[in-house]
Amino acid sequence: IIYACSDRSCLITDYLDGRLWTPHYFTRMRDLRSLAQRLRTLHSVPPPSMPRFDPIATARRYAEAIVRADGQERGRIESLLEAGVAAFARSGSASRASTIVHMDLHHGNVLTADRVYFIDWEYSQVADPLLDLACILAYYPRAVGHSPLLLNSSGLEDRGATVEMLSELTSVFTLLTYLWYRARRIARAVPATD
Secondary structure, eight states: OOEEOTTSSOEEOOOOOOEEOOGGGGGOHHHHHHHHHHHHHHHHSOOOSSOOOOHHHHHHHHHHHHHHHOGGGHHHHHHHHHHHHHHHHHTTGGGSOOEEEOOOOOGGGEEESSSEEEOOOTTOEEEOTHHHHHHHHHHOGGGGGGHHHHHHHHTTTTTTOOHHHHHHHHHHHHHHHHHHHHHHHHHSOOOTTO
């Protein structure tokens, strides 16, 4: 970091000459292996002492905003939340130790130079490390077939995470993303691409 405004409105970092990923990178085994190995390094950094991110509590906050804006959505949103709670329980998330997670591994936030770098840490948290893999699969469903490789290369398989647990947490991440977009539209105008 070269400069950071105390009000969090501006952050300037060193320029890194590399290649931003494209969605195609998430279909190639060698790139996914490199990404997962980099996540293994990130997840080994001791996390700061702070509350663990709870995706279900966050989903509930988004859901409340949606229902406040449109009461007719209550039944559908409650049904989605109920499914999310069940999937979260099946994911075994509570049994995994917290780590630092990036939580927004979109192709525009991954850069290859001398190694893989993660940029744009706006949504980083202290949470279940499996959330980073769930994020990848939620954003890039074509990577689902490589779930065993991701679990193995990230070291999460050694922590007891399974393909089934990852699938359940991917459902939770997808729900969280959906509710975030819906709540965001209520709060302000958003680009048409959203």
